[in-house]
Amino acid sequence: MRKVSCALISVYDKSDIVELATFLSKKGVDIIATSGTQKILEKAGIKTVDLSTLTGSSELLGGEIKTLYPVIYASVMANPEDPQELENLQNMGGRVIDLLVINPLPLVSPEQPIKGKQPKTDTTIDIGCTTLIRAAARNHSNVTILTNPSQYDEFMGAFDETDGKISVNMRKKLAHKAYEMVADYDISLFEHFFKKDIETDDFLSETLFLKYRKSVPLRYGENPHQKSAFYSRPEIEGVTMDDLEQLHGPDLSYNNFNDLNSAIEIAMEFEKTVAVVVKHGNPVGVAVDKEPLQAYLAARESDKVSSFGAVVAFTCQVDKKTARELETAFTEVLIAPKYTDGALNLLKSSKKTANMRIFQISDKKWNKPVGTLDIKSVLGGVMIQNKDDFLVPDDGQIKVVSKRKPTRKQLADLVLAWKVCKYVRSNAIVIVKDGRTLGIGAGQMSRMDSLKIALEKAGEEAVGAVLASDAYFPFRNVADETAKFGISAIIEPGGARRDDEIIMACDEHNIALCLTGMRHFRH
Secondary structure (H helix, E strand, O other), rough: OOOOOOEEEEEOOOOOOOHHHHHHHHHEEEEOOOOOHHHHHHHOOOOOOOOOHHOOOOOOOHHOEEOOOHHHHHHHOOOOOHHHHHHHHHOOOOOOOEEEEOOOOOOEEOEEEEOOEEOOOOEEEOOHOOOOOOOHHHHHOOOEEEEOHHHHHHHHHHHHHHHOOOOOHHHHHHHHHHHHHHHHHHHHHHHHHHHHHOOOOOHHHHOOOOEEEEEEEEOOOOOOOOOOOEEEOOOOOOHHHHHOOEOOOOOOOOOHHHHHHHHHHHHHHOOOEEEEEOOOOOOEEEEEEOOOOHHHHHHOOOOOOOOEEEEEOOOOOEHHHHHHHHOOOOOEEEOHHHHHHHHHHHHHHHHHHOOOOEEOOOOHHHOOOOOEEEEEEOOOEEEEEOOOOOOOOOOOEEEEEEEOOOOOHHHHHHHHHHHHOOOOOOOOOOEEOEEEEEEOOOOOOOOHHHHHHHHHHHHHHOOOOOOEOOOOOOOOHHHHHHHHHHOOEEEEEEOOOOOOHHHHHHHHHHOEEEOOOOOOOOO
């Protein structure tokens, strides 16, 4: 196994590069460097060989072309055990390079230039770096490739252990990371140009590249025998699950994470103080109130049984009074923008909440992400759609089509019901009264079955309440049934062939009917 004897260093990210180069120099490794890197190293007193000694030329196009020379590629691709290749390399003035330390210039656009690099065209693309990485990675049986400063410590440790003879497994692992970095760079480049296409009628290109980075390893998937992790897209604007800060409790499972995401999405629909309780991806209860304690109690009251082991989200600070109440009910996960010291100390010290996972997210980030996609795995691939980011059409508004008009209070409840309904599995029915949900019917194949579940949960309190349906009523039977329980107002998309019959039924029962013009199925 050959000992590392010559390194080529060409890095944009110069973090810890002086420390690495100092180490290599002390170990007797010759260092060839491109001009920008060379200045940093020589300023630190590290002797280097100028790249031009191999290429016979200065860097062209203001440094745009540094390593795009046949002799450089021959030097990283040559097999040092092949006499013929070594002779050819020597004849062209090259030498074996067995360590490549390299990372590319970030993609730059006129809108977001980086310091010291003003793009000449639409985008500045690092051609030489990514091409050289591919060449060296192909020859990873002979070349070690470092593409990230985070790899330097492990490399130096391995160098010391093996006297510079880096193992095949480590070179292979580093080559894998190098290929990953190049793929990441190429996808970023593709997406830069593709963003323009999103604004046209072409929703998606013929080939779809999805770039995510592993962010949170999860305890297990939907079931303990399934592996799981959360992969994020750091460039997404707005709140993401990557912004969560865990303050207390064990790691999350897939189900915890999914419910937490649902709770945050629902909470972000509201500007007022709201408490959201979620279980198995569905809202169990949602309530609006000036006081977090009252909002939580009202939300939990919607379905006490289903609230056991749920996820709870607040849009406001959790105080000690609310924490005391949270202590009395088993809650898997808690999320809020902030907590008082008293609330956090109580929840962290109580034996009853020892396993409660407590999270915080800055209220400055409490806004919906933009430009995200909804992705669903199917046999052999995925289906893609835009996120359902609207409550009513862009140019639309809620229309009252019945003789009876909702009061201002009823209208507020209708909007609350409509917001919650958007996040309930279809078929979905939500009943609301006095700023809180009373009953939620979810995931039934028949809308009437969902209605019956919601009405049963609401019970006698349904009298005077309002109702939301995620899709239109195909028949008047839903209106007729709600009338039996005293529902005073309904909100639904409309657009059914029998809309006139639905309106007539609501008028007969003196029910206010509001149409949104937009359906919100969620499967």
